[in-house]
Amino acid sequence: MRILTQSTGLVRRARDSLLAQDCLLCGAESGNTILCPACADDLPRLPEQRCPRCALPSPQGEHCGRCLSKPPHYDATLAAFRYDFPADKLIQSFKYAHRLAVGRYFGERLAGLARSCDADLIVPLPLHVERLRERGFNQALELARPVGKARGWPIAAELCSRARNTPAQAGLPWRERGKNMRGAFRCNADLSGKRIVLVDDVMTTGASLDECAGTLKLHGATKVTLLVVARALPK
Ligand SMILES: [Zn+2]
Ligand SMILES: [Zn+2]
Structure with missing residues (x-):
């Protein structure tokens, strides 16, 4: 014994x-x-007082002026970190050097954040097939997996696709990014009454996420909550 x-x-x-x-x-x-x-x-945090809709800093955590004057298609944003050193380097190592353990780590942080919301489906922001071929995997899908598992939400990875391969947003000035994304997504389902959590790694201007949220709403979604690892703050 x-x-x-x-x-x-x-x-x-x-x-x-x-x-x-x-x-x-x-x-x-x-x-x-x-x-x-x-x-x-x-790891770099976002300020406590931030807009519940876009996660940018706002006094007393009220909806910010931008969201009030020109409301985005998404209803809320949950972001785990500020996009700054070293969270940025970790995300890049996951995305470009395929460190899947880093993706799993961040996915688990997202699962923790998602405890505060209810949803029917989780949608990883789609990558264009060519980008997917280059990278070998969709980082948003890897991040969505631990969230779906923890919350029991089905992951709808095929629901939406990129209609065209838009130039990389990173190479464009912030105000050009919305224009670059127009009509970028296709959706093939009836989402009437569905509450959706839309996942991605980094939210910079939010133009791609907003465009995708708009497409989901066009197809009937009643609520879209963004769930991202890191939110960039304007310099
Ligand atoms: Zn350490
Ligand atoms: Zn806002």
């Missing part, structure tokens, strides 16, 4: 040391996750 207990202990220790890793940011031991608690606490 004692031998058995000892050997189970050994197996457990061996498994824990196989799973144990070093924090991606500081190299300290971080157990079975990618960041140690100190680095996780240090």
Whole structure:
């Protein structure tokens, strides 16, 4: 019996040391996750007082002037972090160097954030097929998986698609981005009465997310909540 207990202990220790890793940011031991608690606490946060609709800073957390004067198609934005160092580098390592463990980590943070909302479906922001071929995976879908699992929401990855391959938003000035996205998405379903959570990694101006939310609403969705890892603040 004692031998058995000892050997189970050994197996457990061996498994824990196989799973144990070093924090991606500081190299300290971080157990079975990618960041140690100190680095996780240090990730850049958004200000407490922000617009519930677009997640940009606003006094007393009221709806901001921009959302009041020209309401976007989406109804709310949940963002885990501010798009700044080192969250930006982590997201880039997930997207461009295929560090899927980073995507899983952020997906789990999104699952935590999503506890505050109700939905019928989760939609990952679609990538154009050519972009998908280049990258090999859709980062939004990888982020959506832990959320769908935690909340029991079906992931509708095929519901929407990119109608055309728009030039990369990153290369355009902020005010050009809305124009660049017009008519960029197609949807093939009746979404009458559905509340949808729309997932992506980074929200910069929100032009692509807004365009996609508009397409979902055109097809009957009653509520679209954006769920993003990081929100960029205008400089
Ligand atoms: Zn660390
Ligand atoms: Zn706003």
